[in-house]
């Protein structure tokens with residue numbers, strides 16, 4: 315028997331209704347086409363993102379949710395501009411380059427030096443030759459030494475006098491580059507990269523490494539700029555009838571990197587959040603079955619820009635408001651089918667396992683060993699709010715065709731629509747169950763904000779135990 319005696323829920327009827335509605339009534343394809351073909355790129359602060367915000371608020375309103383709204387915030391943004399790299403000399407040629415996100419502008423003439431992975435022993439061997447030079451450096455983890463993150467190696471190269479970095483994309487895709495970050499997100503948004511970092515294609519990277527042996531000079535022109543921007547999160551709520559002062563959050567970022575269609579990252583998570591809201595609100599309307607606590611749906615802006623949307627959300631709401639019992643974050647659901655959830659903190663493990671087991675679909679729960687800063691759950695984590703993320707499961711049985719994100723190759727044809735419908739059904743059942751757990755039985759997070767900040771600081775510079783993707 316769950317919760318109060320006077321609430322009788324026929325769970326198997328609810329489960330059947332939810333799965334049927336998730337499948338047969340699905341609007342996954344329709345929303346995805348609008349978000350990608352019509353509104354992308356949705357880089358926060360752009361017209362595409364503003365139209366996306368209007369679209370999402372309209373959807374929340376159409377679902378009869380409470381207080382559908384956008385919550386504006388000002389943030390620090392960046393324009394990628396254009397970038398050129400010319401190799402001088404007899405063999406003059408132009409390499410294709412793309413700045414890393416938030417790369418500062420540059421206009422540099424300098425010799426090119428191959429630093430391998432930019433590991434300490436490699437930089438020591440190169441010595442003074444690096445001073446005033448542009449380094450060509452692999453961004454992956456070097457496989458022979460204690461691991462050192464790319465952001466740490468960028469700092470090492472700057473400290474050794476390097477003036478810029480060119481990093482070849484290593485993925486086996488013809489002439490391909492994507493927008494990546496060279497920051498450790500555990501540092502938050504303050505520190506900018508100490509020197510410009512750009513990416514080049516695998517092919518041009520290999521050619522640059524050959525050119526570096528001959529001791530060539532290169533000219534690098536990067537016309538990026540830093541700006542003040544306006545973005546918004548969108549918020550709406552489905553009311554719970556048993557504990558209306560309590561809530562849980564389902565979140566997903568709606569923005570993309572520049573030039574991306576953002577089908578997987580993160581049209582997939584945004585659309586699933588819309589669909590879970592549709593299914594649960596229709597369950598209430600047509601079947602008279604209502605969540606226990608409120609379920610708040612949030613889409614975040616500026617996730618790709620140092621999580622500035624979710625930081626703004628947490629600052630605005632927690633704080634003054636009661637913490638949600640849990641925040642469930644959806645990001646890049648196209649990378650694989652739903653396998654379970656991963657927690658940042660261990661306290662809720664048994665609670666999650668019990669609910670997942672009751673669904674009888676083989677879903678599992680893990681607690682990750684390091685705080686994960688790479689998504690919108692992170693500001694919640696720093697505030698001490700437990701989160702369930704689906705992120706880490708991306709590395710288990712991931713689909714190779716979704717490995718080309720953060721570029722114009724992130725398109726709907728890479729997604730498995732039927733699996734997104736399954737996510738909608740499974741997550742709707744999961745959230746509905748969570749909403750009916752009596753709030754006073756949820757275990758509290760044992761760490762306070764200060765202890766969490768200390769743990770985050772201790773983990774800075776540590777490499778993530780994830781796949782090489």
Ligand SMILES: [Zn+2]
Pocket residue numbers: 567579580617645646
């Ligand atoms: Zn994402």
